[in-house]
Structure formats: structure tokens, C-alpha cells
Amino acid sequence: DAMVIQNPRYQVTQFGKPVTLSCSQTLNHNVMYWYQQKSSQAPKLLFHYYDKDFNNEADTPDNFQSRRPNTSFCFLDIRSPGLGDAAMYLCATSRLGQGGEAFFGQGTRLTVV
Amino acid sequence: AQSVTQLDSQVPVFEEAPVELRCNYSSSVSVYLFWYVQYPNQGLQLLLKYLSGSTLVKGINGFEAEFNKSQTSFHLRKPSVHISDTAEYFCAPVDDYKLSFGAGTTVTVRA
Numbered sequence: 444d445a446m447v448i449q450n451p452r453y454q455v456t457q458f459g460k461p462v463t464l465s466c467s468q469t470l471n472h473n474v475m476y477w478y479q480q481k482s483s484q485a486p487k488l489l490f491h492y493y494d495k496d497f498n499n500e501a502d503t504p505d506n507f508q509s510r511r512p513n514t515s516f517c518f519l520d521i522r523s524p525g526l527g528d529a530a531m532y533l534c535a536t537s538r539l540g541q542g543g544e545a546f547f548g549q550g551t552r553l554t555v556v
Numbered sequence: 557a558q559s560v561t562q563l564d565s566q567v568p569v570f571e572e573a574p575v576e577l578r579c580n581y582s583s584s585v586s587v588y589l590f591w592y593v594q595y596p597n598q599g600l601q602l603l604l605k606y607l608s609g610s611t612l613v614k615g616i617n618g619f620e621a622e623f624n625k626s627q628t629s630f631h632l633r634k635p636s637v638h639i640s641d642t643a644e645y646f647c648a649p650v651d652d653y654k655l656s657f658g659a660g661t662t663v664t665v666r667a
């Protein structure tokens with residue numbers, strides 16, 4: 444059974460048109476993360492939520508925002524996608540106190556045209 | 557802050573041969589260490605983890621890794637690879653409950 448679900452798997456958006464990627468989890472984990480992974484690179488942490496507390500990485504552009512309306516769902520909003528934002532976006536969850544093991548979704552591949 | 561170095565970006569290997577992927581981390585605090593595998597167009601899957609205890613850790617798909625504190629290493633090994641092991645492998649220490657990934661090692665298994 445899928446535990447971290449990302450929708451959609453593939454998303455095409457126009458340059459400058461806002462886009463939202465979604466992530467849901469059935470694990471009841473208190474931490475949720477968003478990573479950006481460009482081609483042939485390692486995943487890069489954009490931000491994470493610890494419960495309702497939002498934690499932004501220092502180098503995450505303002506163009507990227509996130510919402511976590513409840514424990515199960517987390518959204519990544521890209522306000523004005525540029526060509527450089529084309530990437531795989533990975534959602535992950537973990538439970539603090541269990542060694543930090545993160546469970547990943549299948550990812551959403553974003554194409555900007 | 558932690559950093560992690562994966563010493564090999566590409567590792568070609570023949571089927572049924574052994575493979576070792578090297579990972580060195582730097583940290584001044586206790587660490588949790590992970591190896592993840594990523595198949596094309598997929599998310600990351602946990603191969604194995606070191607939290608504490610025995611320094612030799614066994615994971616899924618026949619992989620194992622050895623934690624070496626004095627050398628700050630956590631190398632991944634498999635004694636006999638299959639074609640299906642072709643993938644990207646990431647070493648990832650945890651610092652303050654956040655994973656930071658190495659650059660990755662691409663393993664290509666050839667018949």
C-alpha cells in the first residue's frame with residue numbers, strides 16, 4: 444500500500460503560471476519535507492514542516508511556498524515557474540524520534556513550457 | 557552542519573561481480589546514516605540504515621554497509637550484483653532530523 448502519495452506524477456505548466464503539487468501520507472508522521480531534484484543531481488531540501496511549524500531552507504527561492512492544512516497533506520506552490528524550476532519534486536515524511544528514516548513518494552516531474 | 561561525499565560518481569560493473577560504493581561524512585555529533593536507491597523516474601527507497609549498535613548493517617536486496625567512526629565512512633557493498641541493481645545510490649546522513657544527500661553514485665550493471 445502506498446504510504447506517501449504524490450499527485451500528479453507528471454505536471455506540465457506554462458512559464459509564469461502558478462502550479463501546485465500535492466502530497467499525502469497515511470503514516471501519521473509529524474515531519475513532511477519537499478525536495479527538488481534536477482537531472483543527475485542529488486535531492487535538495489526546499490523546506491519542511493515539523494507538525495505545523497514551517498522551516499524554510501536559507502537558499503530556497505521566495506517563488507516556492509508550502510502549505511500543510513493537516514497532518515496528512517502538504518502542498519508545494521510555485522508562484523511563477525521559470526524554466527529553471529523544471530525538476531522532479533519529491534515529498535517525504537518521517538517521525539521524529541525514529542532515527543530520521545524518511546519515506547518518499549514517487550515524485551512529481553514538473554515540466555515548464 | 558553535516559556534509560557528505562560520495563567518492564564515485566559512476567560505477568560500471570558486470571553482472572554477478574561485487575560492488576562497493578564509497579561514502580564519507582563529516583560531523584561533530586552523533587549520526588544516523590542511510591543509503592537510499594533511486595530507480596529511473598521513481599522516488600527514493602531506503603536500502604539500509606545505521607542508527608547505533610553493530611557497525612555492519614544489512615539491508616534489502618543483499619546490500620550491506622559498514623559504519624566506521626574513525627574513518628567517518630559508511631561504504632555500501634553487495635557481493636554479487638544483478639542487472640536490476642542498475643540505479644542511482646545516495647548516501648544520506650541525518651542532522652537535526654533533516655536528510656542531506658550526497659551527490660549520488662550511478663551504478664550500471666552490464667551482462
